[in-house]
Amino acid sequence: MTPSPLDPPTAEMSWAERATVLAADFAQRAAELDETAQLPIENLRALHEAGFDVAWLPESFGGQGLSWVTFGRVLATIAKACPSTATIWLMHLGAAYGLVHMSDDDNARFFAHELAGGKRFANALSEPTGGNLFLMPLQAARPVDAGFVLDGAKRFVSGCEIADYLLVNALVEDVPAFFGITPDDTLRLVPIWDSVGLRATRSQLITFEGTLLPASRRCTKLTDEPNPIPIGLPFLSIGVAEAALEALREHARGRVIPTTGQPLADMQWVQFAAADAHVRLRAATLLAGHTAWLADQRSPMANPSSLEAKLLSNEVAKDVAALGVKVGGGSGYLKTSPIQRHFRDAQAGALMAYSAEVCQAEIGKAVMGETATAD
Numbered sequence: 386m387t388p389s390p391l392d393p394p395t396a397e398m399s400w401a402e403r404a405t406v407l408a409a410d411f412a413q414r415a416a417e418l419d420e421t422a423q424l425p426i427e428n429l430r431a432l433h434e435a436g437f438d439v440a441w442l443p444e445s446f447g448g449q450g451l452s453w454v455t456f457g458r459v460l461a462t463i464a465k466a467c468p469s470t471a472t473i474w475l476m477h478l479g480a481a482y483g484l485v486h487m488s489d490d491d492n493a494r495f496f497a498h499e500l501a502g503g504k505r506f507a508n509a510l511s512e513p514t515g516g517n518l519f520l521m522p523l524q525a526a527r528p529v530d531a532g533f534v535l536d537g538a539k540r541f542v543s544g545c546e547i548a549d550y551l552l553v554n555a556l557v558e559d560v561p562a563f564f565g566i567t568p569d570d571t572l573r574l575v576p577i578w579d580s581v582g583l584r585a586t587r588s589q590l591i592t593f594e595g596t597l598l599p600a601s602r603r604c605t606k607l608t609d610e611p612n613p614i615p616i617g618l619p620f621l622s623i624g625v626a627e628a629a630l631e632a633l634r635e636h637a638r639g640r641v642i643p644t645t646g647q648p649l650a651d652m653q654w655v656q657f658a659a660a661d662a663h664v665r666l667r668a669a670t671l672l673a674g675h676t677a678w679l680a681d682q683r684s685p686m687a688n689p690s691s692l693e694a695k696l697l698s699n700e701v702a703k704d705v706a707a708l709g710v711k712v713g714g715g716s717g718y719l720k721t722s723p724i725q726r727h728f729r730d731a732q733a734g735a736l737m738a739y740s741a742e743v744c745q746a747e748i749g750k751a752v753m754g755e756t757a758t759a760d
């Protein structure tokens with residue numbers, strides 16, 4: 386790997402190395418988990434046992450306060466091996482860290498303690514009608530004595546079947562509000578998840594019928610602490626793109642074209658396309674690394690940069706995976722080939738909020754500047 390100023394600090398390199406060891410094991414199971422659409426419970430447990438769940442929490446919450454640059458490297462390594470594992474883990478950390486940083490002191494300590502103890506978290510934010518605007522809930526919760534009651538649905542909740550806690554949002558008195566809830570029998574899982582890619586995330590629909598969102602579990606704080614999700618989403622796509630490029634290369638080196646007697650990898654069109662894929666992937670990795678570095682600096686530019694990094698990495702992953710299908714020919718189209726799996730997995734990044742088009746809309750507005758709108 387080419388050294389970069391955006392590499393993990395030397396003191397944190399052991400985390401990147403340990404992720405590489407775990408990922409080698411995850412890669413062995415990835416095809417089967419994809420085929421059977423089973424949750425990667427063993428992988429998630431291994432990440433927890435190796436201390437990865439709490440490592441990016443501040444020391445005051447029992448973490449190690451590791452850098453977000455290291456987080457990016459770790460997440461891309463896991464995503465390259467098993468992107469479903471990486472997605473559930475990212476959502477788990479996003480929900481748990483969000484609850485720690487947005488809750489009052491007692492709840493923050495409680496959620497950090499539960500995370501350290503191996504409890505699992507998931508984000509129940511996206512609404513069937515709300516689409517990409519997952520932070521702007523349309524479903525209103527009505528006030529009752531102990532808090533607010535929600536009747537509604539949340540969908541695409543990755544890892545929800547094993548979640549001990551859900552980060553849920555709803556409109557409360559016309560304002561978006563977040564709660565950390567314990568699932569009870571007012572929640573029902575609707576098994577919609579027979580998806581094309583990221584099949585092992587099992588991102589199901591949840592319905593809420595008279596579910597109490599307790600006032601005592603309402604998030605009360607605004608926070609400047611970075612959330613793992615916007616930093617991590619670009620790295621999910623980067624991991625998929627790395628895997629796709631590797632599979633493409635393996636195939637092209639092994640496949641000899643009978644008319645020339647040369648491997649496919651020696652053909653100029655393949656080399657030109659591989660060069661383009663490699664350079665764009667490197668650019669996406671640097672942009673994602675820069676975003677993580679901005680988060681480490683607690684820069685306000687980290688958020689806008691995360692949209693840019695997500696857009697580029699989502700598109701690069703789709704392009705590299707599509708090139709893999711072209712280079713792979715009929716062999717890559719078989720279910721036994723990793724090429725087709727990478728192609729399917731690569732589509733998800735650009736669909737997940739904020740979608741590539743929403744990123745483009747936001748970046749485009751910033752590039753073009755505010756314009757006066759006629760009444």
Ligand SMILES: Cc1cc2nc3c(=O)[nH]c(=O)nc-3n(C[C@H](O)[C@H](O)[C@H](O)COP(=O)(O)OP(=O)(O)OC[C@H]3O[C@@H](n4cnc5c(N)ncnc54)[C@H](O)[C@@H]3O)c2cc1C
Binds near residue numbers: 511
């Ligand atoms: C694998 C996977 C895992 C997920 N995990 C979770 C999870 O754990 N928790 C959770 O809460 N959610 C999760 N999601 C949901 C995800 O983050 C999005 O909220 C959801 O996919 C939006 O889907 P939609 O079908 O409603 O898309 P829509 O928002 O309806 O998008 C459809 C099309 O419209 C475009 N579009 C939408 N809005 C705009 C706009 N304002 N400007 C321009 N174009 C626009 C989109 O780009 C897209 O092309 C997951 C999704 C996937 C695919």
